[in-house]
Amino acid sequence: MEPMNSLAHPQLRFTPVVDDPSGPRELVILGSTGSIGTQAIDIVLRNPDRFRVVALSAGGGQVELLAEQAFQLGVHTVAVARAEAGAALRAALAERAAGRPLPTVLAGPEAATELAQLPCHSVLNGITGSIGLAPTLAALRAGRVLVLANKESLIVGGPLVKAVAAPGQIVPVDSEHAALFQALTAGSPREVRRLVVTASGGPFRGRTRDQLAGVTPQEALAHPTWAMGPMVTVNSATLVNKGLEVIEAHLLFDIPFDRIDVVVHPQSIVHSMVEYTDGSTLAQASPPDMRMPISLGLGWPDRVAQAAPGCDWTKAATWEFFPLDDEAFPAVGLAREVGTLGGTAPAVFNAANEECVHAFLAGRLAFTGIVDAVAKVVAEHDTRGRGTSLTVEDVLDAEGWARARARELAAG
Template sequence: MNSLAHPQLRFTPTVRDPEGPRELVVLGSTGSIGTQAIDVVLRNPDRFAVVALSAAGGRVELLAEQAVALGVHTVAVADEAAVPALRAALEARARGGALPRILAGPDAATEVAALECHSVLNGITGSIGLRPTLAALEAGRVLVLANKESLIVGGPLVKALAAPGQIVPVDSEHTAIFQALAGGSRAEVRKLVVTASGGPFRGRSREELAKVTPQDALAHPTWAMGPVITINSATLVNKGLEVIEAHLLYDVPFDRIEVVVHPQSVVHSMVEFTDGSTLAQASPPDMRMPISLGIGWPDRVADSAPACDWTKAATWEFFPLDNEAFPAVELAREVGTLGGTAPAVFNAANEECVAAFLEGRLAFTGIVDTVAKVVAEHGAPAAGTTLTVEDVLHAEDWARARARELAAG
């Protein structure tokens, strides 16, 4: 297996660890992944130092607070209009001290991703993380990947740049697989088992799902996430994306990647080996554990998150996935098999459909149904087609426009 994320292959970055703390760049610093990563860094100043941050620009007060607390030399925002407020917030907190350089615009995060450091944590949400992912890989950094969309929509582009072991995954499911794969040789792997919480609607029929509201869908039973990821978890689109991601990260065929529902979200995923043994990674649902492993790899960060309490009784349940009520995973397998720009179409159409659902313009079951229609219209890529970033962006634009048309219809 030619694995991008291989626990036994440790990539040596262009910039080696300095004598002091490991230098990091954090992309998407004001989001869920970014804020938890910074929490880990601030509690381990001897291990890590953040040199640059990027964010969309909607939370300038938080971004300024992070920048000053971490002492970064560069801050980037995608929204150029946010620069005056960001500068004012930095000045108010720096109290006459040196201010970080400010980069702004749609390419700012990409520029930051190529700065000199050991590792780049890509915590951006959505396919806009593709260019920063490519920039970090091309610059020879270790890519700590929470932005699954960049790998999914740009699979061949990412695989062409990434050396084995250069990507360390942060998704709880993929860090679990990453750790479990250390328990055997690549030739001994029979199956990857990706766990799913089942979201708030586990056990409901398709007919019942047609009546759920955005408020219902945003009430995830175990994870606190942003609205798009929470809805994706409810539809299981997120799990479909993770199946594609697992295929690309570990070079395992789709027919050897299984999804099982595990409501407690304690077993984050498993690897089944050819002798019948299955290795599982378990921990309470807390993203600081996979984040800390990602930025600290190959070493662990002590006390980054709580461990399981074995003094208390607990029950872990596992159920087969209901593909009739939740068809997103099977659709994702089809999309991943098609390859080319099909994953970009799947992801972009879903984002538009989620927005339509949250605004009350589309039924819950209409999300995946509409995505399936857009994917079918897009069709398979032409044989021998070489994927480019422009191809991905064009396919996304088309998919978004078509999904909006269908959702309005």
């Protein structure tokens, strides 16, 4: 069946409102001091003929780095989400100005949303967490190509995003969804049998639920393959991240949940696969380096040469695939239930998990207690999580309730 509203349709090219093919593609980068943002800037600096960054935003915890990026890239606007960081950012910019014009500084929770609407070709949303929802909606409404690394904004606001995004307007950056995006170019939507999302299995692959009970934050933060922030790293250890990715794949590609599988692949070389109705399976493979999917998003429909190293086919290698242990890692099954409920249920799932991860890192909650507490919050909220009608206020209210309830459960 043809998708009804595929947000990330690889065979359709969305034409942004602002597009000057005669010069470098102009970009806005949200979350520039984080992992996604810094790697995107690396790609831009190595390809000045292809890209030009016009504005940057960050949370405000690393104003020195943000000021350095601003002058390195020559942007005209810089924003921080924390209002109190505005003065420190202005001071850091002034120290580095050396006679150069100072960028405009925006500060406050709405700053990234303002940047997302600036004239440009593409907006890279590399913000972590559901606070990325408002910038996501702003970029789409302004007619920009949305290069999406902020999966939470799509998950918590799925119906809102689907209502404003044109087919092909979103290019996903998560390595799994970038892989699916590429593999889906091989056939028509009606020929897709299933999507297969790969998971590294995290640092605790092979452990039983009982063996996971005593996991420490230090152990959970030691991911065997990827270098990420603490929230995403813990989410990868619990496989909550993979559950979120299943919901994201459903929303991006309009494939039903019962046709989206998860398989454990410890080497993290095959990033995901698409199985077609004739029995063919197409896999996208590359070493675990986020610069590849980021560059694909920034340059789509063209690729960026030498964005990241490829596989070395002169050396012997073994790729392994294992079924997911749903008993030890129930997060993916819970995410399927949440995604099927729709409405505010994904927002409740995501917000409760964020609070529970914070509690785990602070030593107030056991590792296995993260998903257990999230499941309890979702169960208590399920009657309010149904339906397709959704507003931003609904999402915020649901998140507020979920965070408060999760904190109560984590406190014992």
